[in-house]
Amino acid sequence: MAAEQGIPALQALLEAEAPHLLEKREKKERREGLPELKNAVKGKVVLRFAPNPNGPLSFGHARGIVINGNYAKEWDGKLILRFDDTDTVVKPPLPVAYKQIPEEAEWLLGFKPHRIVIASEQMPHYYEHATQMLEEGFGYVCQCSGETFKEFRVSKTECPCRDNTPSLNIELWTKMMDGTFVPGDAVVRVKTAMDLKNPALRDWPALRIQNTAEHPHPRESIGSKYRVWPLLDFQSAVEDKIQGVTHIIRGKDLMDSTRKQVLLYEHFGWTYPETTYWGRVKVHEWGGFSTSQMRRDIEAGLFTGWDDPRLPTLSALRSRGITAKALRDFWVELGVTQKDISVPLSTLYSHNTKSIDDDAPRLSFIRQPESVTLDGEHPNQVEVEVHPNHTSRGMRTFDVSNKVIWIENEDLLKSEVRLKGFANIQIEGKKAQMGSIDRNDRRPIIHWLPEPSTSNATLLVAEDGEVKHIEGKLETHSYPEGTMVQLERIGYARVIDSTTLIFTHS
RNA sequence: GCUCGUAUAGUGUAGUGGCCCAUCAUGAAGGACUCUCAUUCCUUCGACCCGGGUUCAAAUCCCGGUACGAGCACCA
Structure with missing residues (x-):
């Protein structure tokens, strides 16, 4: 048609019949930041970050906080910080973590998590849901050993305990609760089809008994109060429902956990939150x-x-x-x-x-310092910028009236160098012949310090699994602890005290 | 073994059938600026795992393979 009647005729026809085809599609733009959260409603989003408080947060935890926190912020939603502290034996909680984790989370986020939930304080809820599960028959108390059940799971065989009546299950549940049963004797399972393709999901365990006499919960108010404890898949599922969580973003190692929880939600008649995963x-x-x-x-x-x-x-x-x-x-x-x-x-x-970088004041730190005596005429004071990109931040004053300066051992080997901010010198042994004050050639520039107003200092460097102590001469300063500085020609460091720094990176 | 998932430059990442001989960052190399081996700026380098299929058209959909990872705990 285009050949016979020409492009304009085609265009006219399209305009009449299907104008949307003519609209120019907008140029795709690179997406900024995080991917869009599915099915999110502004102001209604509830996310959570749920670490086990068996220690303070690590680098990896930061991902959970940052991603969930950013989404909460983006959607005017809520971020829940939840302590999944239901294991007192294998990975028991660490008391200081309850205080430290919220502080670290706030530091990282720049805001406080909107709600803090401690699983060990929610036990009555979990018991209530466990009881409902037994009464309604989608859960049962299983008295098989772990080994025995494993065989059932692998062979897709139904465990005989599945046939327990609700009243028998409640009776056995009572025995779990009152101490008749000890760890290993019984566990509450969620009923699923035993022929599910994924063996991990078959009749998964929801609650077990822990020996809290020998392994009390480290939180004093909990201690040995409870013997029956929910496992993560159950506890987390119920808690998400209670808290109204709308979106779960977590590691993909928990994909099967999601699948188990979806089965549980189906039993309860709930709708599972929108879930996304990240890799390792x-x-x-x-x-x-x-x-x-x-x-x-x-x-x-x-x-x-x-x-x-x-x-x-x-x-x-x-x-x-x-x-x-x-x-x-x-x-x-x-x-x-x-x-x-x-x-x-x-x-x-x-x-x-x-x-x-834009904030870090510059300081001079001389590793393996060697003293050199200046030989020749020069001013008694030298001024160096605090920050080269911000002259408004003032100058550092170096007093060279006694003619003795420190330079790095390594720089001593170079004969013709320029003292940064000062003058060219010619090094001969322990003497430095003064050269031009103006910079008139391309000779290397080195950092240096005058002998007065200099302190012996230590730079701590964490490297290859050890903390190296690098001794040297540090420019006297009065920056408070925590200030980020740049050591000229070395890298960034954080001030610990007036004579100690810790190396950040170059 | 069973089940699930992922595969774009050295490293990350964008991309959901035509805008892609593929984005951005980082890295490396070179350069400009600069009295730091810093910062900033510029240039260059470099990738769609393999094999089929669907389609006028595939990085994008389907199938198979391979590689890597995870779950199958009375841990979280």
Whole structure:
């Protein structure tokens, strides 16, 4: 048709018959930030981040906080911080974590989580739902051993306990509660089809007995009060319903957990929240990390504490000078794909540089200092900028009236150098012949310090699993603890006290 | 073994059938600016796992393969 009647005729026809085809599609633009949250309603979104408080937060936890927190903020919703502390034996909670985690979360987010929920305080709710499950017959008390049940699960055989009447189940439930049964004797299971394709889902366990006499819950108000405890899949499912959670974003290792929970929601007649997953993240330099392992290592004295700069905890990163903004930008950039990824620390560092460089005052720190005596005429004072991009921040004054300066051992080998902000020199042994005050050639520029108003200082560097103490001469300063500074020609560091710094990154 | 998931430059990431000889960041190399090996700016490098199929048209949909990861705990 185009050939016979020409393009205009075609266009006219289209305009009459199907004008939408002529509309130019908008140029696709690169999506900024996180992907759109499915089925989200402004102001109605409820998300949660639910760590086990068996230790303070680690780098990996930050993802859960940042992603869920950003969505909550974006949709004017709520972020719940929930302590899933229902295991007193295998990964028991750590009391300090209840206080530390909310503080760390707030630091990271820039706002307080809207609600804090502690699972161990919600036990009556879980019991109530467990009872309902037994009464209505979609759950049962199973007295088979773990081994026996495993065989049933693999062979798709129905466990004989499935046939218990509701009244028998309630009777057995009472025995779980009153101490007649001990751990291992009985467990409450959720009924599913035993021929489900996925073996992980078949009649999954919902509550078990824990020996809380020997392993009391570390929260004093709970202690040995309860013997029967919900497992994650049950506790989390019920709690999400109670709290009105609308969206769950979590690791893809919990995909089968979602499937189990959906089965439970169907029994209760509830609708499961919208769920998305992210894949596993490894940091090149750290490999994997487990809170339980860190806890053991700290208790064994391998590390000084949870904020030991070698550890990938949030408190350690923070005390090393990684900012909350850098962590947020980092995790948002990684997004919520289900890919398993491995990222180098340099990615985090580049975000950190962006967040601190503009503020960080410059300081001179001389490693392996060597003293050199200036030979020749020169002014008694030298002024150097606090920040090269912000002259309004003033100058640092170096007093060179006694002619003795410190330079790095390494720089001593170069004969013709320029003292930054001062003058050219020619190094001959321990003497430095003064050259031009004006910069009149391209010779290398080195950082240096005058002998007065200089302190012996230590730069702590966490590297290759150890904390190195680098001694040197530090420019006298009065920046408070926590200030991020840039050590000229070395990198960024965080002030611990007037003579101690911790290295952040270059 | 059974089940589930993922696969775009070195590393991350955008992309849901035509705008894609593919986006952005990071990285590397070079350069500009600069009295820091910093910051900022510019340039260059570099990718759709493999094989089929559907379609006028596939990074995008389907099937198979491969690789990697996860679950199958009385852990979270």
